[in-house]
Amino acid sequence: MYMVIILPLLILICQVRELKYLVPFSMLANIFLVISFAITLYYMFNGSFTMEGKNLMAPISRIPLFLSTVVFAMEGIGLVMPVENNMKKPHHFLGCPGVLNTAMATVVVLYGVIGFFGYLKYGEATEGSITYNLPVDEILAQVVKALVALAIFFSYTIQFFVAYDITWRNISPKLPNRYYNIFQITFRSLIVCGTVGIAAAVPNLEAIIGLVGAICFSMLGFFIPAAIDIAVNWGNDLGCGKWKLWKNCIIMIFSLVTLVSGSWQSLMEIF
Numbered sequence: 662m663y664m665v666i667i668l669p670l671l672i673l674i675c676q677v678r679e680l681k682y683l684v685p686f687s688m689l690a691n692i693f694l695v696i697s698f699a700i701t702l703y704y705m706f707n708g709s710f711t712m713e714g715k716n717l718m719a720p721i722s723r724i725p726l727f728l729s730t731v732v733f734a735m736e737g738i739g740l741v742m743p744v745e746n747n748m749k750k751p752h753h754f755l756g757c758p759g760v761l762n763t764a765m766a767t768v769v770v771l772y773g774v775i776g777f778f779g780y781l782k783y784g785e786a787t788e789g790s791i792t793y794n795l796p797v798d799e800i801l802a803q804v805v806k807a808l809v810a811l812a813i814f815f816s817y818t819i820q821f822f823v824a825y826d827i828t829w830r831n832i833s834p835k836l837p838n839r840y841y842n843i844f845q846i847t848f849r850s851l852i853v854c855g856t857v858g859i860a861a862a863v864p865n866l867e868a869i870i871g872l873v874g875a876i877c878f879s880m881l882g883f884f885i886p887a888a889i890d891i892a893v894n895w896g897n898d899l900g901c902g903k904w905k906l907w908k909n910c911i912i913m914i915f916s917l918v919t920l921v922s923g924s925w926q927s928l929m930e931i932f
Contacts, residue, residue: 664861667814671857672850674814675821680747683819690816697792697808698771702778704795704802710781725875726930729923732882733874734772743823789870825852875923883916 677683719727741761745754754760779791788794792809795802829848836844863869887909899905 664857668854668857671814671817671853674818675825675849675853676846677818678845680743680819680822683822686815687819690812690814693808693812693815697805697812698775700801700805700808701775701791701795705778705782708782710778712781715780715784722926725919725922725926728919729872729875729879729927730870731874732878732919732923733870734768743826821849821852821856825849828852869927872924872927875920875927879916879919879923883912883919887912887916 674686677686744760745751748754748760756762775791779794780787783791783794786794790809792802792806795805797803825848829845832848833841833845891906891909894905
């Protein structure tokens with residue numbers, strides 16, 4: 662029901678066509694997430710922690726799902742090139758500290774803190790989203806869920822931009838100029854409807870996160886960059902003892918292992 666309500670709003674906000682105009686939405690989403698992060702920590706530290714009844718390590722059968730979920734945390738990897746290309750000073754994107762390293766370090770810390778203390782607090786009852794563990798009858802907890810929902814809503818546009826841009830570039834040359842704008846609006850709306858439909862059809866959030874991470878981000882975040890690096894440096898500079906080649910081969914093997922094992926485990930969780 663709620664997804665149907667927000668669908669028109671998502672369609673409307675996804676009609677923004679320039680990446681620079683999406684930055685305020687992304688900034689607003691980050692502010693909402695920081696606030697919800699702080700409130701969630703308040704609930705976690707409200708009381709004592711105990712290791713009683715908690716496993717120090719998950720069963721081996723759950724490790725593939727863990728790996729694919731961790732890979733899913735790199736969901737922003739598809740925005741690397743578009744963001745760098747649209748920056749006023751692209752050379753600030755990489756390097757040390759650089760925009761990319763600063764952003765990823767922050768994300769790692771946030772995920773680590775929430776994951777570690779969340780498990781210490783709730784143990785095996787920890788849900789796929791920690792917000793599900795917050796009290797349902799307290800206003801502050803409801804504020805967290807509302808802020809996270811708003812953050813997802815406003816950050817959806819910047820994630821949508823890359824998938825749409827890649828697809829539209831292949832379709833647009835074949836369309837008549839007379840109806841170009843109508844086709845563009847329709848195509849954007851169809852993509853939004855498709856993603857909302859998938860979200861409504863799969864209620865098991867934890868499993869779908871693992872599946873998307875295993876299939877999409879293991880390839881986009883690991884395999885393809887490593888393969889491109891090999892192709893670019895092949896015959897030129899593979900480093901001492903061809904260490905770049907071996908490094909990329911290890912990354913590609915890890916990607917394939919995550920793809921196969923993570924997909925299998927996630928599908929078992931869903932069905």
